[in-house]
Amino acid sequence: MKKVLCTLLSGILLGTLASPALLAQASDIPSAAAAPSSTQIAQPSPQTQEQRGRQLMDEMVTALGGDAWLHRRDMQFHGQIATFFQGRPNGMVVEFDAWQQFPGANQQQAERIGFLTDKSMIFPGKKIDVVQIWTGGEGYEVTFKGKTTLPKDQVEDYYRRQAHSIEAVVRTWLKAPGVMVLYDGTSMVERRMADQVTILSANNDAVTIDLDATTHLPLRRTFQWRNTTFKDHDEDVEEYDDYHTMQGLPTALTVTRYHNGDMANQRFLTNVQYNTGLPHELFNPDHLLKKK
Incomplete structure (x- = not known):
């Protein structure tokens, strides 16, 4: 009986003495180590709407x-x-031919559009009978009869759209003090997933741009303005489609414009060329008039 009791006590004593060593070995196993608390894990801070908008x-x-x-x-x-x-x-x-000059150090933004008609039934081919020139905040039309100033509402509409163009947003809006660039979430443009960004100026003017979620190319540009006659708001939308790379620059060959939800016109471009060195006289209506 004494022998059995001594053996049992000896086993308990050995187990007690062995426990610290066993625990030390278990703690050395990575899977058994205590997991760090959530406060110890560095989490990336989420982007704000402003940061995400500017990134896009x-x-x-x-x-x-x-x-x-x-x-x-x-x-x-x-x-x-x-x-x-x-x-x-x-x-x-x-059918038309068009020339556009982008703003730069030694030139202002200008555009010239020549509308083509058939020469005659006898002589095949096309000729430009009417030319519109947009420069210096004015719009002119030149025909064989001479130069005339385009109607005020047409000129205001043209320069309003120019001031809210993607070109103007990048060159002017994003650099202006007090501007906010906000990510609005996702949208759909012609069954394509898009990221929507609103650029809000300091005087509460706004432009919304929808970007293809995959390519980041613009799919739609939207802005509103107050109609002084009817005391409500009008909406202008342009949608961009059929992108082709011309001289390394992705170019939308189809541009569709909507006014207050109704399709207003659709433009299909061909033979696009960049940086051909257009002369400034091309956008001078008086110079064109002398040639005529």
């Missing part, structure tokens, strides 16, 4: 061509434009 604007500029897009000097293109009335086509499709 940077990604848009990169997608459009980066520095090459920012430093375009000019653009010339040929195309057709179809017009609509109350969202329905009115059967008019006009």
Whole structure:
């Protein structure tokens, strides 16, 4: 009996003495080590709406061509434009040639559009009978009859859209003091997933741009303004589609414009060229008049 009791006590004593060693060995096993508390794990801080919005604007500029897009000097293109009335086509499709000068150190923004018509039934080919020139905040039309100033509402509409263009947002809005760039979440543009960003100026003017969630190219530009006649707000929308890379610059060959939800016109571009060195006289209506 004494022998059995001594053996039992000896086993208990050995187990007690062995426990610290066993515990030490277990703590050395990585899977058995105590997990750090949540406060010890460095978590990346989430982006604010402003940070995400500006990041998307940077990604848009990169997608459009980066520095090459920012430093375009000019653009010339040929195309057709179809017009609509109350969202329905009115059967008019006009062929045109256009030249555009981008703002730079030694030049102001300007545009010239020449509308093409058939020469005659005897002589095939096209000729430009009517030219519109937009420069210096004015709009002019030059025909064989001479130069005229375009109607005030047409001029205001043109420069309003120019002031809210993607070009103006990148060159002017994003650099202005007090501007806010807010990520609005995702949207759908013609069944394509898009990231929506609103750029809000210090005087509460706003432009909303929807960017393709995959390519970051602009799919739609939207802005509103107050209609002084009816005391409500009008909406202008442009949608960009059929991107092709021209001289390294992704270019939307189809541009569709909506006014208050109704399709107003659709422009199809071809033969786009950049940086051809257009002369300044090309955008001078008086110089054109002398040639005529």
